Amino acid sequence: MSKTINLIKANASNPKVWIVAGITVAGILLLADTTRRRRRKAIFIQRQDFGAFLERFDLIPFPQPPTPPAKLPLQGLTFAIKDIFDVKGYVTGFGNPDWRRTHEPSDKMALVLTALLQNGAKCVGKTVMDELAFGITGENKHYGTPINPKVQSNIPGGSSSGSAVAVAAEFVDFALGTDTIGCVRLPASFCGILGFRPSHQAVSTIGLIPNSQSLDTIGIVIFPLLLLISLNVDFKGWFARDPSVLHRVGHVLLKVKSVEPKRERRLVFADDLFQLSKVTKQKTVYVVSKAIEKLSGYQPPQHINFSQYVASNVPSLKAFGQNSSNLQYEISALKALSSVMVSLQSYEFKTNHEEWVKNVKPRLGPEISHRVLAAINTKYENVKVLYKVGTEMRAALQSLLKDDGILVIPTIVDPPPKLNSMKDYSTEFHDRACAVLSIASMSGGCQACVPLGNDAGCPVSVSFVSCHGADKFLLDAVLDMYASLQEQVSIAFKSALLPDVNGNMDASQW
Numbered sequence: 067m068s069k070t071i072n073l074i075k076a077n078a079s080n081p082k083v084w085i086v087a088g089i090t091v092a093g094i095l096l097l098a099d100t101t102r103r104r105r106r107k108a109i110f111i112q113r114q115d116f117g118a119f120l121e122r123f124d125l126i127p128f129p130q131p132p133t134p135p136a137k138l139p140l141q142g143l144t145f146a147i148k149d150i151f152d153v154k155g156y157v158t159g160f161g162n163p164d165w166r167r168t169h170e171p172s173d174k175m176a177l178v179l180t181a182l183l184q185n186g187a188k189c190v191g192k193t194v195m196d197e198l199a200f201g202i203t204g205e206n207k208h209y210g211t212p213i214n215p216k217v218q219s220n221i222p223g224g225s226s227s228g229s230a231v232a233v234a235a236e237f238v239d240f241a242l243g244t245d246t247i248g249c250v251r252l253p254a255s256f257c258g259i260l261g262f263r264p265s266h267q268a269v270s271t272i273g274l275i276p277n278s279q280s281l282d283t284i285g286i287v288i289f290p291l292l293l294l295i296s297l298n299v300d301f302k303g304w305f306a307r308d309p310s311v312l313h314r315v316g317h318v319l320l321k322v323k324s325v326e327p328k329r330e331r332r333l334v335f336a337d338d339l340f341q342l343s344k345v346t347k348q349k350t351v352y353v354v355s356k357a358i359e360k361l362s363g364y365q366p367p368q369h370i371n372f373s374q375y376v377a378s379n380v381p382s383l384k385a386f387g388q389n390s391s392n393l394q395y396e397i398s399a400l401k402a403l404s405s406v407m408v409s410l411q412s413y414e415f416k417t418n419h420e421e422w423v424k425n426v427k428p429r430l431g432p433e434i435s436h437r438v439l440a441a442i443n444t445k446y447e448n449v450k451v452l453y454k455v456g457t458e459m460r461a462a463l464q465s466l467l468k469d470d471g472i473l474v475i476p477t478i479v480d481p482p483p484k485l486n487s488m489k490d491y492s493t494e495f496h497d498r499a500c501a502v503l504s505i506a507s508m509s510g511g512c513q514a515c516v517p518l519g520n521d522a523g524c525p526v527s528v529s530f531v532s533c534h535g536a537d538k539f540l541l542d543a544v545l546d547m548y549a550s551l552q553e554q555v556s557i558a559f560k561s562a563l564l565p566d567v568n569g570n571m572d573a574s575q576w
Contacts, residue, residue, distance in 0.1 A: 116213040118193050118231040120149050120159065125179075125189040138186030139314045143239040146232045148225075149192045150199060150244055151176040152273040160275050161195040161225070163208050164428035176273025178242065178284055178319060185318045190238060193228025197434045199244060199277040200415070200441075201225050202252055202499060203483075207431035211485065216258045216525050220482035223253030226285065230257045233287045240311055243285045246277050247407055248478075248503030250285025251529065254515045255477040258525030260288040260312055262541070265534045266510035269319045278414035280456065281407065281507050284319070288312045290517050313545055322538040329470050331543050332365040333358060336372035336475045338397055339502055343476040345521045350528050353518055353558060354474055357550040365470075372473070372505075373397040379462035382455045397501055403459065404500035407508050410452045412441035456508050463509040464533045472543060473531040475502055477515045481524040510534045514544045519555045 127138070149159045152172040159166035179189065194209045196202070204227025205211040212231035214222040222231050226243025230253035233241050243250045245263040254261025262285060269284045276282055288311050316322070333354070340351055358364040377383065377399035386402040420442050430438060467473060479498050506513040513531045520526060532540040 115237060116215055116231050116235045117210045118212045118228040118235065118237065119146065120192045120194050120209060120228065121156075122191040123153075123156075123189075125153070125183060127186045127188055128184050139318055140182060141186035143187045143311065143314075144190050145182060145187050146191050146193050146229060146238045146241040147176075147179060147189060148195050148229050148241075148243045150195060150274050151179055151192075151242065153179065153189075153192070156192070158275060159192075161197040161199065161206060161209070162428055162430070164426055165198070165422075168422070168426055172273075174273060177270040179273065181318055182242075182315075187239075193226075193232055193241065193243075195228060195243075196225035196249075197430055198415075198419070198438065199225045199246060199249060199275075200434050200437050201431075202248060202496065203227075203433070204230075204253055204256075205431065205433075205485075207434075208429075214257055214482065216256075217482060217523060220484055220524065221256065223256035223482060225249040226287070227253050230254055230259060230261070230287050233257070233289050234259050236289060240286060240288045240315055243287060244274060244277070245283045245285040245507075246281045247411055247500060247507050250287060251477055251503060251506075251513060251515045252499060254287050255517075255527040255529075256482040256525060257287075258290070258517045258520075258527070260290050260517065261477075261515035262286045262288075262312065262316065263506055263513045264316075264320060264537050265512045268512070268535070268537055276414075276418050278411040279418075280414060280453070281411055286312065286315055286319070288315070310545055313541060316537070316541045320537050328363065328542075329539065330363050330365055331358075331546075332467075332471045333367045334466065334471055334473050335367060335369045336473060337369050338371045338373050339400075339475045339479070342397060342498070342501075343479040344481065345476065345526050349518060349521055349526055349558065350476060351474075353551060353554045354528060354547075356557075357547055357554045360550055361546065363546075367474075370466075372475070373399045375466065376400060376403060376459070376462065379465065380455060380458045382451055382458055385451060386455075400501040400504060401497065403455070403508055404497070404504040406452055406455045407500060407504040409446070410456070412437075412444060413446045413449060413452065415441045416444070416446075456510070459508045460510050460534055463505075463511055463531075467533045467536075469536070469539075471532070472540065473505070475505065475529050475531060477527040477529040478502065481522065506531050512537045512540050514540055516544060516548065516551065518551065519559060 130138070149161055152158050152174055154173060154175045155171050157166050157169055157171050183189065194206055194212050196204060197206060201224050204222040204224035212222050212227045214220055215231060215235045226249050229241035229243040232238050234257035245251060250261045250263055263283055266283055271282055271284060335351055340347055343350070355367060358367070380403070383399055383402045386405050387398065423438060423442055479502060480495060483495060511531055511533050513529050515527050515529050517525055517527045530540060530544060
């Protein structure tokens with residue numbers, strides 16, 4: 067632009083110069099207008115799908131014989147997948163443009179994706195995720211942060227943020243994510259949907275980029291209303307014509323037997339963790355307790371200080387004992403457990419990706435960059451004890467729950483933080499979140515996250531945890547309890563609408 071001005075000054079009397087200058091200025095203005103239009107279009111597209119999708123495509127179900135023996139279990143359902151699963155002919159981006167730039171399109175399909183397509187489901191696209199699956203906020207510097215449909219001013223949670231948002235906004239019937247240190251459970255809770263983390267290695271991880279193999283699992287997120295269909299709850303429209311999506315997807319991925327002998331169920335409430343939660347027990351413990359009162363096949367509930375139990379039954383944690391000003395002393399054992407979980411994730415991430423990080427020097431968001439560099443630059447000593455803690459934790463949970471027990475915990479103890487606010491309390495939020503998320507991750511157990519209404523405008527959920535291998539037992543229990551749980555949520559909501567002693571009504575907490 068400065069060259070154009072100098073040319074005009076030197077040849078002010080030449081009309082051709084004015085013509086050239088006019089064309090140049092017009093070109094600049096046209097370019098600026100085009101750029102603005104593209105930005106507006108990108109923002110509009112992002113708002114249309116809440117920023118959940120990274121790319122759209124249609125992978126239709128695999129062809130079936132002319133006369134198939136029976137209707138496919140997932141026929142008619144649509145789903146999305148996190149940008150960590152291999153799709154033949156597409157680059158698996160791992161949430162980062164530099165990863166996408168330095169890798170070729172996949173020549174194979176992830177096994178879990180093949181299983182879903184074989185059983186009649188259609189995949190409609192890949193979703194946004196935290197970079198390198200190394201965050202829990204759902205924020206992405208490069209592709210934008212998916213918008214939480216339930217609380218648009220707050221984070222969606224991650225790293226499977228786009229998958230959770232795609233389900234919560236009802237763009238798909240279900241979605242796949244990965245759960246390493248809570249990457250499905252946390253966004254499911256924050257977005258008010260069902261989430262399921264299967265037992266470690268219960269679902270094949272062949273065809274997905276590893277973050278930490280000892281912790282990685284493939285998780286499922288489901289829109290909650292769909293669970294009600296198989297429970298004889300009367301809903302109008304197509305919901306009433308479908309069976310339970312969670313149950314169907316679970317059976318396909320877990321390859322479990324359709325019929326198993328029904329066992330009595332014993333709920334064990336982790337009282338110390340509900341004490342840590344910022345949500346009143348009236349909306350969690352009380353709702354679950356009242357829900358099972360009307361159901362058959364449930365033993366009287368038990369209560370436990372779970373952190374104390376872990377401290378007594380996972381002796382290798384003593385090497386990681388530490389106090390934190392941000393966490394109550396009573397759950398110091400879970401703080402130590404979460405420290406082991408983060409160290410194990412970092413060690414295995416370094417083993418998997420150190421060479422790529424050092425060679426490529428990828429552009430990363432500030433929080434992810436901090437965690438990745440810490441993982442890469444740390445020298446890990448006595449790694450065996452990290453794995454020993456996991457072995458002891460699995461045995462401890464098995465000893466507590468046996469074959470009939472289900473641990474009841476808050477999925478997360480804090481509401482979703484506001485967008486762009488993580489700098490203010492990132493460490494405290496991370497520590498408190500990991501304390502409860504480490505239970506299933508370090509034991510290798512399965513966990514179902516179930517929404518229970520709202521508190522102060524944000525979704526509330528509880529989680530049911532079973533020991534490793536009890537996935538079918540847990541799925542059946544959630545299906546059995548779900549209608550009663552939602553009934554109790556409705557009763558509690560109506561109770562909140564009753565006038566208080568002063569004649570006032572306040573439903574803001576719901």
